[in-house]
Amino acid sequence: xxxxxxxxxxxxxxxxxxxxxxxxxxxxxxxxxxxxxxxxxxxxxxxxxxxxxxxxxxxxxxxxxxxxxxxxxxxxxxxxxxxxxxxxxxxxxxxxxxxxxxxxxxxxxxxxxxxxxxxxxxxxxxxxxxxxxxxxxxxxxxxxxxxxxxxxxxxxxxxxxxxxxxxxxxxxxxxxxxxxxxxxxxxxxxxxxxxxxxxxxxxxxxxxxxxxxxxxxxxxxxxxxxxxxxxxxxxxxxxxxxxxxxxxxxxxxxxxxxxxxxxxxxxxxxxxxxxxxxxxxxxxxxxxxxxxxxxxxxxxxxxxxxxxxxxxxxxxxxxxxxxxxxxxxxxxxxxxxxxxxxxxxxxxxxxxxxxxxxxxxxxxxxxxxxxxxx
Numbered sequence: 617x618x619x620x621x622x623x624x625x626x627x628x629x630x631x632x633x634x635x636x637x638x639x640x641x642x643x644x645x646x647x648x649x650x651x652x653x654x655x656x657x658x659x660x661x662x663x664x665x666x667x668x669x670x671x672x673x674x675x676x677x678x679x680x681x682x683x684x685x686x687x688x689x690x691x692x693x694x695x696x697x698x699x700x701x702x703x704x705x706x707x708x709x710x711x712x713x714x715x716x717x718x719x720x721x722x723x724x725x726x727x728x729x730x731x732x733x734x735x736x737x738x739x740x741x742x743x744x745x746x747x748x749x750x751x752x753x754x755x756x757x758x759x760x761x762x763x764x765x766x767x768x769x770x771x772x773x774x775x776x777x778x779x780x781x782x783x784x785x786x787x788x789x790x791x792x793x794x795x796x797x798x799x800x801x802x803x804x805x806x807x808x809x810x811x812x813x814x815x816x817x818x819x820x821x822x823x824x825x826x827x828x829x830x831x832x833x834x835x836x837x838x839x840x841x842x843x844x845x846x847x848x849x850x851x852x853x854x855x856x857x858x859x860x861x862x863x864x865x866x867x868x869x870x871x872x873x874x875x876x877x878x879x880x881x882x883x884x885x886x887x888x889x890x891x892x893x894x895x896x897x898x899x900x901x902x903x904x905x906x907x908x909x910x911x912x913x914x915x916x917x918x919x920x921x922x923x924x925x926x927x928x929x930x931x932x933x934x935x936x937x938x939x940x941x942x943x944x945x946x947x948x949x950x951x952x953x954x955x956x957x958x959x960x961x962x963x964x965x966x967x968x969x970x971x972x973x974x975x976x977x978x979x980x981x982x983x984x985x986x987x988x989x990x
Contacts, residue, residue: 661737690794690884691989692724693962695969696982697952699896705729706894706982707736709789711744722792723747724984726807727785727862728894735785735863738773746772747791758791758800759878765789766804770862770874777863784856784863787876788821788892790986797884802876804860806895809879810903812910813886820903822877823895824860826850831859839871889914889961890986893968896979900972909971913964914987923971930955930967944974961987 698704709725723744729736746765747753753761766787777783786805793799801809806823813819824831826843827850835841835852844854851857856867862874889910897906901923909927911917919925922941929938933955939946953970957963965985972981 690722690792690986691959691961692722692984692986693957693959693965694982694984695957695962695965697969697973697980699952699973699981700949700978701980703733704980705733705736706896706980707733707740707785708892708982708984709740709743710984713744713748719794721747721753722794724790724792724890724892724986726788726892726894726982726984728805728807728896728980728982729783729785730856730858730861731780731783731863734777734780735773735783735861738776739769739785739787739862742769742772743787743789756793756796758793758798758881759802762789762791762800762802763876763878766802766862766876767874773863774865781866782864784858784861784867784872786824786858786860786894787862787874789876790890790892792884794884798881799884799887800879800881802878804862804874804876805858806898807893808895808898808903809890809892810906811882811890812888812907813882814888815886818903818907819879819882821879823898824858824877826852826857826859828859835859835871839869841870884988887986887988888916889988890984891968892984894980894982896977896981897968897972897983899979900975900977901968906968909968910964910985910987913967914960914989926974927967927971930970931963935970938970939974942971942974946974950974960989961985 692710694708694710696704696706696708707727709723711723712719713721725743727736727739743765746768747761750761750764752764786807788803788807788809790799790801790809803809803821804824806825808823809821811819832843843850843852846854849857852859852867852870852872856872859872861872864872891906905923908924912919912924912928913931919928926938926941950973953973955963955966955970957966965983968983969981
């Protein structure tokens with residue numbers, strides 16, 4: 617029996633009025649499901665990060681006895697806090713790479729992300745492999761190895777995250793050849809590396825910021841880009857506060873490249889200590905202050921300034937006394953700033969973080985400290 621599907625005009629009009637409501641309902645349901653998927657993705661990313669961190673800690677403990685055979689005085693630790701931000705977009709890297717089952721290289725890095733954590737996380741995941749894949753590494757050319765690895769990481773990220781805008785990271789990387797007993801370091805952006813040798817003046821990387829005359833000249837000469845001051849901060853295109861970075865694809869045409877600045881090689885036997893930190897640290901502590909604090913905590917000098925005296929109090933576990941010396945007041949957020957690691961380099965990293973926080977840092981704070989404890 618045939619069914620008559622012919623409707624009169626009134627019925628058709630009635631049905632057509634219902635369709636927009638049904639479409640809106642479907643769109644709302646889709647939006648709700650997508651929000652749940654995004655939430656689950658974020659939870660999975662946090663879980664993967666915690667698993668990776670646990671694995672790394674296990675490997676570090678397993679590697680330490682072997683590392684002591686190669687360079688018994690090298691002691692490296694790191695510390696990172698969210699601080700007064702809602703999330704931590706920093707990532708740090710401190711990894712030993714074995715060759716023929718023995719520690720051969722140690723790679724340290726701080727990646728200070730902006731526009732989200734994606735670029736910093738990508739660098740942490742890819743940088744070691746890109747360094748180890750370089751043909752220049754086996755030839756002992758640490759400087760070219762670092763340059764190639766950083767540029768390759770930038771290219772990979774830009775290809776992988778081609779649809780994302782405003783996402784990037786600074787990078788400060790130290791490559792240590794444990795067999796040849798030398799290191800090389802490089803940076804792009806304003807994460808900084810400080811190396812104190814047994815020579816008089818500490819070595820330090822140069823921040824790549826729009827306030828730098830050298831960077832202003834590079835941007836103007838090579839890309840015809842001017843920087844602008846916005847609310848007291850110099851920025852590229854009125855927005856970005858660094859002039860070199862991994863990622864930030866939309867700023868490449870204005871000269872914000874990942875081309876790192878490479879520094880001369882240093883012999884490990886000349887190194888007293890090194891510090892790698894994000895701008896959350898160095899916006900509140902100068903290079904000279906960081907050097908003097910570490911010297912105090914490694915018994916190389918007496919505490920003279922209030923900052924050095926507060927650092928000593930923190931190192932000894934007397935937080936209230938240290939805060940009082942700085943004229944700072946602890947709050948709920950300062951509970952992040954613990955000093956409880958066993959090794960000297962770990963405690964120093966925690967002290968530096970607390971000093972920057974109690975001086976009013978509004979940023980994430982991430983520090984790596986390596987001490988040559990002879």
